[in-house]
Every structure is written in structure tokens, then in C-alpha cells.
Amino acid sequence: MIFAIEEINNSTQLLPGIKLGYQIYDSCASVTVAVHVAFQLTNGQDPEFHTGDNCSRSGMVMGVVAESGSTPSISISRILSSFNIPQVSHFATCACLSNKQQYPTFFRTIPSDQFQALALAKLVKHFGWTWIGAVRSDSDYGNNGMASFLEAARREGICVEYSEAFYRNDPQSKIKKVADVIRRSTAKVVVTFAAGGDMKVLLEELAWDPPPPRQWIGSESWVTDPNFLRFSFCAGAIGFGIQQSVIPGLSSFLMDLPPSEVAASPLLTEFWEDAFNCTLGKSAATDLKVCKGTEDIKMLQSLYIKTSQFRITNMVYKAVYAMAHAIHNAVCQQTDITTKCNKHTTLESRQVFNELKKVNFSQNGYPVSFDANGDPPALYELINWQRNESGVIEIVTVGFYDASLPIGQEFRINRNLTWMDGGTQVPASVCTDRCPPGTRKVLQKGKPVCCYDCTPCPDGEISNVTDSPDCFPCPREFWPNAEKNACFPKPVEFLSFEEVLSIILAAFSVGGACLAIITAAVFFRHRTTPIVRANNSELSFLLLFSLTLCFLCSLTFIGAPSDWSCMLRHTTFGITFVLCISCVLGKTIVVLMAFKATLPGNNMIKWFGPVQQRMTVVFFTFIQVLICIIWLVVSPPFPVKNLTTYREKIILECALGSAIGFWAVLGYIGLLAVFCFVLAVLARKLPDNFNEAKLITFSMLIFCAVWITFIPAYVSSPGKFTVAVEIFAILASSFGLILCIFAPKCFIILFHPEKNTKKHLMNKN
Template identity: 80%
Template sequence: MRILLEELSRETSPPRQWIGSEAWVSDPDMSSFTFCAGAVGFGIQKSVIPGLRNFLLDLSPSKVTASPILTEFWESAFNCRLEKSAATDKKVCDGTEDIKKLQNPYTDTSQLRITNMVYKAVYAIAHAIHNAVCQETNSTTQCDRISSIEPKQVLNHLKKVNFSQNGYPVSFDANGDPVATYELVNWQKSESGSIVFVTVGQYDASLPLGQEFHINRNITWVEGRTQVPVSVCTDSCPKGTHKVLQKGKPICCYDCVPCPEGEISNATDSTDCFPCPNEFWPNAEKDTCVPKPVEFLSFSEILGVILATFSVGGACLAIITATIFFQHRTSPIVRANNSELSFLLLFSLTLCFLCSLTFIGAPSEWSCMLRHTAFGITFVLCISCVLGKTMVVLMAFKATLPGSNIMKLFGPLQQRMTVILFTFIQVLICSVWLIFSPPFPMKNFTIYKERIILECSLGSAIGFWAVLGYIGLLAVFCFVLAVLARKLPDNFNEAKFITFSMLIFCAVWITFIPAYVSSPGKFTVAVEIFAILASSFGLILCIFVPKCFIILFKPEKNTKKHLMNKNQP
């Protein structure tokens, strides 16, 4: 260590905070390296041994010359030679040398650390020998000074010694170790600029847990600072970030990089981030995982309220229309347009409006199965009624031709059977769908990473598109028949209004398919509800509103004569 510090002292180097081991941090000889001021480290406890300084200073020339070691020390300290010495390059000591005025490690007994350990070790051996040869009685001690002592005996008694010497207790544990006691030594500069060793704390392993170590005064760090120096070239990385080492620099130099999306770090100076569980997402600080919000089209949000309002409003409109038709059921306009199918159509339209409510709210196992099957069956019932009305218009015109007997083949019973047959086919499709692969609620984690979409899985996509395809097939068939019957020469030809309603219906559901596939999350449900409401409103507005207008505001046209008049070409 001395060689290292000597090399460092040759050239000016950046200030460093030195952490010293006991071997050098408390060595007085090392205090000459003043650039290490602020060094801190643990050292063996220092002690003042009573009488030692006086003993060391009580050196007469005769005692010195009698010992080769003391002779060498004397000549080195005073740079002279004693008469009996063989040294020739030094002046002869003249007797004026005063060891009491000498300032060197020999006369400095304020930092006796290793020396005190030797001092206590000698006393420990003495106590062990004393206990081996002496027997303590009530008031006297009997010692056998003649008997020989085996080393093993000394060792056995040494393990048991327990005394206090110079204020320091001495004992050994089961492993033969003394109680660990150390001082926290700090190199501080005095007013004169020299280094002094200051004890700033203690460690005592005999104290209770958590109280073994304490600092009792301020530590002076590198360059005289009182704040603890930072040992890295980068501040600690906060939670939510992780350390990335800077290329070509020491490992204490790094960048604090925010955790990537979906990952957190909940400790400072984290070396890595870890992902949150599937149903959790990092908070804004990215230091903890919080549950992802669950999203679905609910009755409490504006979009859900608007759609629910239109749904209930449409159902009320259908009921009001049915009420008007019932009150005027004997009027020519109601009787001329197949009142039985009209009431059934209004009933099915009411169900169509109300079935859109099943799409709003948190999906459950029953609601998922109900929403698609109820929608499919009610719409087929609705289209079947429209189809029946269209076929009645065509058959009625054919019946007016000479020799035609077609209305007998398509009377009220056949009309009912047609509606039941078409609806039964849809019921059969839905039943197969529900039996083999029914819709079920699921949590969608793929559309949005930061939230969960609660939606209904179709179960079998084939079943869903089969239901839609069957509705579309009936709608196209009904549209074709309505187009064929639109120019029949009646003053009030219902086929014209059916044509417009089917045109709206087909346009809505053709645009529904790409919108349904591309809409994310809860907007998929909103698109489906919109298609249901738009097509239902198209049917009721095109087929029934003109009739209600005539019934309520144009009663003069609600006559058999007016209805039977032929349009002029």
C-alpha cells in the first residue's frame, strides 16, 4: 500500500475517497500521505497502556548499548553513533540526546492498537497459567510454583479466561475468537495540515442486534466535504427505469432508460424491467402493476345511452303504430294491406328494436347466446312477414286476371305457414349453432395492450355468418319480388314501399360487414346495434309511416274507392 501511495503522490491525480482496511488505515506511518485525507476504515481499538510511555522513555546510554536493537534505534533516531558502534559515517553521540523530546512513532503511545492486542494476549496467557497452577479458596490462593505445566493445560484454561485489563474485557467464544470490537477511523486534517486519526464510530459485536454499530461524530470525506460522496458517475436510477451501461466506460457509468411498454421496475438501480401479468398494466410511473380497466359497451356511457334510447324509442314507435292500426283495423287501408301480417310484422319489429338492448352491458354466458340468436330469429320473422306481404301483392294482381285461381293457393293459412317455415329454418340454424359451438364471454387482450375488452366470442364463426347469410338471402329474395311488383297499377301499391325498405335494409347490412370486421373493441357491438336499429327503422318508416299518415291526416284517401282506382299509364 505504501508503494501504491508513493506512486500516486508523484503526479496530481483526481481526488479519491479511500476506504482503508485495518492493516494501513490506522498505521501512523501512512499519515504522511496527506492527499488521502478523508480516508475512512475500521481499525483495532486504540488504548493507552499505563506506564508504557515512561518505560519507553526511561533509556540511559548504558541500557541502549546493552541491546543491539536499542542501539540501532538510538543511532537512527538521533543520527549519531555510539562509541561501540561500527558505523563510521556518523558523528559520535555526545550525551545531549534527549529521548523525551523525540517525536516519532516510538514515543507516540496514543495510537496503540496492535500493541494493545499483544498486551492483552500476554495477560490472557498469564491468567491461563495462573488458573492452571493456583487454586482459589475462600480467602486464600494456593499456587504450586514447582509443578510443570503442559501446553494443553494452558490452552484449556485459556478458553475459559474472563477478565478486564485496562478497561477492556477479555474472553473467548466457543470458536476461540474474542468479541469483535473495532473503531471507525477517519483521516482528518488538523489546522497545521497534518493528518490525525479521529475515531468517529464503534462496532461492538457483544451489543444487541441492530445496536452493534454507531457513528458518534461527523465524518470528513474527500476534499474536506461533510456530505457522503457519490461513488458512481450517474445518479441512482429511480423506479420505473433500468440501468444501461455506457459503452467504453466503467460499470458505474450508466444511463437510466425508462422501462419499455408493459414492463415495470419496482426498485432503484434496477438492472432490468419485468413484464406485468396478463391482466395487469404498468401505472404512469412504471413502478407497479395495476389491474387493466375492463371495457365494454355499458348503459352508463353516452354511446350506450344513445343506442338504448333509440332502441326503446323504436319499440315504442312500433307499439304506437300497432295501436293506430288496431284502432282503424276496419278501415280500407288496413284491410287492403293484409292486417294479420302487418300486426305480426309490427310485433317482430318491436322484438328487433328490443333485442339490440341485449348487446349493451357486460357480456355473460346467457346474454352472449341470447343476443345473436334473438337478433337472427326476430329479423327472419320480420323479413318473412315482409316477404309474405310482397307475395300477397303479386298474387292479388295475378288473381285479377281472367281464369286465375291463384289466391286460393296462397290464402291466409299458406301465408302463415310460409312465415313459420322461413322462421323455423333460422331457429334450426341457431339451435345447431348453440349446441355445437355457442357464443361465450371472453376477455380480449390483443386489441388494446393497456385495457381489457370484454366481449362475446362467436364460438363458431360459421354459425354467425350462416345466420346473417340466411337473413341476407331472404332480404334479397324479398327485394327482387318487391321490384317486380312495384309498377302494378294500384293507387296504393304496398310493393313500392317494401322496395324502398328492402333497399335500405340491404344497403345497411352490406356496409355492416366491413364496418363490423374493422371496428375495434366495444365499437364492434355499437356497429351491430346501429345496423339492427337502422334496418328496423327503415322497415317501419317505409312500410307503416305512409299508411299512418293517411289514416291520421288524409282520411279522405282511406276509402275503398280511392284504393281500387288504377293508376293512369
């Protein structure tokens, strides 16, 4: 401060012709002493006599550069603001001092802790730490700073395992308790918002029994202090610090300290005696040697001569210049050539206060200005404690934080960091390991939100990000992969020709059609034989033709359903089976009529000749055709994607359209089959060997049994197996008909031709 004032007093640009005076008080870091000094300042100074002007007047305080602590600054500001005396602090960072209603005349050249708290929260979030410990000074600085940090951390999703407060004057048991909490904690990151004096007490306690490796995150009050580098267990600490600066001329000013000036100042005397371990006095009460007066300050190995890393010192420098610029703007006017200042004006502290709000200048390459809250722009260096090649811990600037930049761009890290225990990998500090994609977070009861269990997503749902709070269902036609972190199209399932089941069914279908054709060929080859002629060869050939169609129609059920295949498979099946049953029914009626005709006076056979037989088949078949036409016109079958039977796949199948139409087709077939079965049962005991009624009875019995069991199997079979059941029923009933009706006849024709005679057929025994 003295250097800055002398520099201003020697300047021809700033306050030319006007000298600034000053008076220095030591508050001893005590609120009581600071308040006492504040009252002294407001009461005015002793009269000063100016011999050149033959006048005298009392010195008035235009402004105060103070205090380094937040709590003393709060006390001083409440007194000074009552007299409109501006106060500029170089190190009081409590966010509470930005409240202009309570502290209207307070300014500072160091950023508010509000900015540092936000920066620390973003720093913790940047490195992925969600489980931390918090330690603070039990003072305005620590309590307000930590409160701002915890609020910002909560918004960033960071959880706090513990939050401890202490003060340097607390009992040793209280300090030890805080140290034990740090030692026992599971959080590997410790965020400290503590004043240097408080932090020194805590670290000295921890040094007795160093805790497991911890990643220390420090506020600027201690993380940039070289005196703390001796605590080696804090190696790798990171935090924010005020920008370094080099103040030209300060080094030579400090080095040019003659003993005469030292002896005239109690403050410098104390410094000199401490630095050289001697005494300037001649009192015998001390054991120290008397200073010789030849001590060379340039030979000192202390922070006093190291002027390359000034941080807070620069804040004092800027505070003095801010005050000088405010006075300059109040009493000086700029002309085209020179600056003229009114030396005789009566300057009030209120004027300096008003001008201080508007100062905006650059000093030594650093801008100086204040916002509406009296705060400067927030710009920090990112600090890291790193060991050099010789193993000595050094304070290294590894990046910057500028609060004026857009969100997400405030950080700029330009060097590698080292972490706790000298590691190069970012340490992890989480309550629970991150939940991978495919799982979701489930909070643990009674614990912070950062403590959770990772639960796999339920079926049909996914999560594709880490630490997802919820799982999301896939679209209707999609299904999760095995990891449940992505949705893929569901596989489409239908009874395709490539499947083994389809190949087997198709083989039986083609085989049955070939069997019907071979049977027809045998009957055609022996069409003149009695057994063929006696069994109504015309209806037999028509029946074999319809059975061939029945076998082949099952092929329409295989393959991907389409509009045409869905309509074709059901209608073809219904019509061909009715044609088949109609032929069997005709043959059954012929048998009954033939035996009725043998009775005396009965000529019913003439009413059921070949024409009537054909008309019967056409009539019964036409009814089924009419039912199918109405079904197709009103509500035909159509292909549909079944998404309900299986959640993980799509069944491509034919919807019935009108269920009434489908069951009407089946019901009509069943009605004819039952009617035919009843007639066959009535005719089964008629004599003679050419009686087909027994064979028809067995065939209809098999037919009805197959289709009765088909109904529950069809309803309960899922997916493509529904189609397989339908094909099986068609093939089973078709094979039942052809084997029961035609196999015995073919056996006689081919292997027992001696029985294929009219005499044998007419034999009633």
C-alpha cells in the first residue's frame, strides 16, 4: 500500500500536484480491535499544520483499504457506511458483502465467494465427483462460502457425506473430531472453505495421523499460500487462486530498506527483528543478539523478497489505485493538454464514494472496475500442488476460470494435473458406481440421492445413457437387445417354407395329393371292374379330385400372409372340404337308396340317379360358396402383425376379418360331416360286400374327431403354430377320408383281383 501511494504521489498523470496521506492500523485479526479502529477513523484525525499555507485543518478520511477478513470487514463496513466513507477490501470474499442494502459503501478488488463457490461446484462436477466431504471455517467467510457451494453442488447433483465447521480457537477435542471424520469418511474428495489460520490448525492435527489419500479442494485463502506446502499429504490439492502479477518496481522498493527507516517504524522493526533473529533495542530482557546494522535484506531466504508470485498483494495495489482514481475524478479535470486538479476544494467522502462506483481503468495490465454490488469481474487461476523432479511440492497454475464466459466454457485447463498420492488418473469419489446403460437408478432408502442401486430395465424397456433415472419402452415394433441399451426391430415370425416344420407339412401335403392322383389312376385303370362300378365311379373320381384339392390347399397356409393368400387359404379350404363331404354324402345316400330299392314296391332309386347326385353335390357346395362370398364381401381375412402374443417378436398372421364368417364356414362343414356320419351309421349293417357305409362311417368318425379336437388346439396355439394346427387338421382329415374309403378297395383291386367279381360283391354272407 505504501509503495502504491508513493507511486501515485510521484505520478504526473494521476492526481498531479496532490499528495495522498495514509495511516496504518493493525487489527490483529480481531473484530474488537477492527471496530475500535473504525471509530477512530470516523472521529477524524488530529489537526495538521501546513506552514506554507499559514492555515491548519483537521485531516478527513476519504476512504479505507480494509480488511483482509470477511468478519472484520462486515463490522467495519456497518460503521463506515453510516458516514458514507468508502471501503475497498483486498481479501474479504464473503458473498454477504455484496448486499448493498446492508453494506452500501463496501467495494472489493477480489471476487466474491459466490463466484468461487460456483466455480468449485463446477470443478467437482467437471471431474465426475458426486460424493464429497465438506469442511469450513466457523466464520462468516466459511459459513457463507460453504452455503453457496453446497447450494451450487446440490444443483449439480453432488452429494455431501459430511459437513464440518470449526474455528482456530475451538478446543483441541473439536479439531480432533473434525480430523477423525475426514479419516473415517468414504468420500475421497474434501472441499474446504476455510481461512488460512483455521486450515493450519486442522492440517497440523491431521499431520499427527495422516488420513488415507484424500483429494483436497481448497478455497483461495489457503490453497495458494506457500506456507501450507509443508503438509505433504495434501500433494495434488487443487483450487482457485487470484491471478498472479508482477508489480514493476516493487522488488527494488522492498529491497531498499535502510536501517534508519526500520528503526523509525514499529512495524518494520518487528519485521526486521523476526527476519534476522536479532534485536534493534538494547534491552537486557531479551536473549536475542543486537542487530549490527549491516544486515543485508537481499540475502534473506523468505517470501518477502519473492515478488514473482504476488496474488493478494496485487489486490491491495489495485485497491489503492481505485481509491486514487475516484479522488482524481472528483477533484481533477482533463483539458486538451494537461490535467488540472483543484487543491483547495473541500472534498467529501461521499464524493469519493460516488466516483468509486464509476471507476474503470487498467493498471499494470489488469482491469479494475466494480459492478452494481461493488464486486470486480470474477477471474481465477486453477491451482494444482505438484511435485517437481526433486520431489518438492510447488504451486502450479494449470488453467483458468472466467465467470464472464458462456456456460460450459468457463474452464480452460491447459496443463496436466497430478492428483492425490501423485497419481495421474482422476480419482473416483462416488457413493455408488455409475449405472451402465441397460439399468436405472433406484434410490436407497434413507440415503442421499447419490447412493442408489442399479436395477436392470424391465422387459421391453431400455436405458441408453449412464446413470439413467428411468427406463423407456421401445416402440411397438421394436424390442431391446440383450444388454437393454438399444431397440432393434422385432423379428417377424410366420410359417415359412424354409422351416423344418413347414417342409414336413408340405411333404405330407404333396404326398397326399400324389396318393389321391395315384388312387384315381388305379380306379381309372380298373374302371370296368365290379368294385369300381359298384361304388359309384363318378362320385369316386369327383371325391378323389376334391381330396387332391384338399391336400394342396394346405400349401396356401405356408409362407408370408398377404391380402390374396389370406382370402384364398380360408375360402379354398372351406369350398374343397364341402365338395369332398358332399361327394361322401352322395355316396352314402346312394348306398341307402340302393338297398331300399331291393324292397318290393320301392322305386326310390329312380329319384336319386346320376343327375340328382350331381345336383346334390352342386347344391351343397354352392351353399358354402355363397357363405364364402358373403364373408369376403362383408369382412374378408387380411394380414396383420400380432404384437400381443409375444412381446419380443411379431407374428405375421391372417386375421379372420369376420369371425362369424370363419365359424360359419367351419360350422357348415361340420354340419355336413355329422349328417353324413349319421347316414353312414344307419347304413353300416346293410348286407353285401359292396356296401361302403362301414368305410364311410370310419372316415367320418376320424374326420369329426380331428375337427372337434382342432377347435381347442386352434384357439390355444400361439403364433405360427396356429397355422400349423390348421394344416395338420386338414391333412389328418384328408388322409382319414382317402385311407378309410379308398385303401380297402385299392387293396382288393391290386392284390386280390379274385374278389373283384360281381359274384363276390353280391354275396350276402
